[in-house]
Amino acid sequence: MSELGKRGNLGVVNGVVKTAYADGEGGLIIKTETQLDDFIDHTKAQYNQRSEKTGWGDTPYDAKNKIASLPLEIIETLNVMGIMRGFHITDQKALKSG
16 A cells, blocks of 8 residues: 555544545545543543532432543544443453553
8 A cells, every 4th residue: 555645634523633644545544533632621620520528429320420521532442442342341450551
């Protein structure tokens, strides 16, 4: 395959940057990257709203227990890596180690 040639930025939506590349053989490759700056700031704010004074909820889905939301692109990557299956974490140790 020939060297990839950049075609152009397709735009940024919700922190997801899409760029099109020519594959050198008449095809097109779309590269997707997630900008995590806004996500990290949002996650920190969510975590800081949770207070030890309020305690934890009794059920896993109690709003008191929420400390973060993951963008779908990250969930897709974790599924490919085998750390998640759908929206369920299957490998806690791998998730924590990053």
